[in-house]
Amino acid sequence: MTTTPANDRELVLTRLLDAPRSAVWRCWTEPGLLKQWFAPAPWSTPKADLDVRPGGRANVTMADPEGNEYPNPGVYLEVVEEEKLVFTDAYTGDWEPVEGTPFMTVILTFEDEGGKTRYTARARHWTKEKRDEHEKMGFHEGWGICADQLEKLARTI
Structure with a gap:
């Protein structure tokens, strides 16, 4: 399920995850947990360096099935415990x-809904071209696979 984007530079994915909000939050903020679900299989996440605070570094490295690594450095802009995470690749x-x-x-939001977690991911791009590029890369499919993997792990916590 997706919600309506705010403008032509935004992609949105929302899911109702059958897991407690605290567990979903931990999966996003603890490196050992994030590495277990972050990349859509068969890709993997061999490295995750997280300093979860405004201005803190986030460097998550994904690897393709051949072992080629793709670092994704960034910084947290806003952190509201168990409610909201905002990060960007505009800064390290x-x-x-x-x-x-x-x-x-x-912009990630986590809301309680009927004993489950309403998880919404909004990817806001600097240009429409970057948004289109991300969509062609498989945003909805890839982030959807990751949301399924996130839910599966969060249910075990």
Whole structure:
């Protein structure tokens, strides 16, 4: 299920996860848990360096099935315990601007709903072209697979 994007630069995915909000939050904020679900299988997440605070570094490395690694450095902009995470690739840790063109800012929200968690991911891109590129890369399919993997892990916590 998706919700309506705010504009032509945003992609949105929302799911009702059958897991407690505290567990879903932990899966996003604890490196050992994040590495278990973050990349859509058969990809993996061999590295996750998280300093979950505004201005804190987030560096998550995904790997394709051949073992090629793709680092994703960024910084947290907003952290509201068990409710909201906002991060961007426009900066690296300690507010250092990224070299090159930033790709997106992600806004994640976690809400209780009938004993489950309403999980919403909004990917806001700097340009419509970047948004279109992300959609063609398989945003809905990839983030959907990851949401399923997130739910499966969160249910075990």
